[in-house]
Structure formats: C-alpha cells, structure tokens
Amino acid sequence: RRVGLIGTAATIRSGSYAAVIRDMMPDAKITARACPLFVPLVENGYVNDGNPVTRLVIAEYLEEVRAAGVDTLILGCTHYPLLKKMIGDFMGDDVTLIDAGKVTAQAAAAALADLDLLSGRTGGGTARYYVSDTPDNFTQQEQLFLGEYAGGPVERIAIESY
Incomplete structure (x- = not known):
C-alpha cells in the first residue's frame, strides 16, 4: 500500500496512474516521480548493468522514492524496464517492480481471450x-x-x- 510511480514528466503530470491506484486502493500512499533522463539514457544504449552514468541518474531520481519506504514501484514508461535491474538494485529486494507495459499486454490478452476474440493463429x-x-x-x-x-x-x- 506504499506505491512508487515513475514515468515521464507528461505521464506523472497527467495523474492517470495515481487516479487508478486511488480508485483501487483509496488508502494507498503514492510517491510519484518524473524521471525524464531515463528515456535518453535508454535510447543512447546506457542500459548495461552498472553503467556509472545511469546509476548516478537512478540514485538522483529515486532517492526520495526509496526514502518514502515504497513496497511497490511501477515503471510507468516503456523505456524503464530496460533499466529494471539497476533500478531494482537501487530500490532493494523488498520493493516489487511492476513493468506497466508487460502488465497491460497481459491484461489485453486476457480480455481478448475472455471475449473469445483471439485469432488462434500463430505467426x-x-x-x-x-x-x-x-x-x-x-x-x-x-x-x-x-x-x-x-x-x-x-x-x-x-x-x-x-
């Protein structure tokens, strides 16, 4: 019930994730943080575990989120899972990381299956x-x-x- 949320500035500003979380868990404490430099780091290949530049930026952005004592951290941008290992190392083993894109794809597949709308084709x-x-x-x-x-x-x- 202590949820961290990271995303681009536009995503955090929109409040969409926080609104859904509050609808589902009104008592959740949400700590949201925009992490705009994560996108260019990923797009420029700074994704290798231990990259000192990326580790420094992760620490800068996520220190306040970690200090808030979150137990769950939502990676609210498609780029962020490519930094998942380093983010997880910084946040610690007690924090569950959620890849929002992966969860969304799984939910879409389940909804299509429930509605019997999967094509059944492979390839x-x-x-x-x-x-x-x-x-x-x-x-x-x-x-x-x-x-x-x-x-x-x-x-x-x-x-x-x-």
Missing part, C-alpha cells in the same frame, strides 16, 4: 507501431526494445490526446 499478421516520439528513432531502437523488428508502419501520435 503471420501485420504489425503497426505507434510512438510518442519521432518515428525516425524507432527503427534504430527496435533491437533494444523488441529483440527483432517485425516490420510495419511506425506512426507518431499525440499522447496528450489520450
């Missing part, structure tokens, strides 16, 4: 990607995020509209 299909930053960088970063690029158009969306 095939088409991919379409929506990004909140310039699409030019997406194809350069695909290996880091996806392991492989499945092809398909990449389109920039205005995340603020959602």
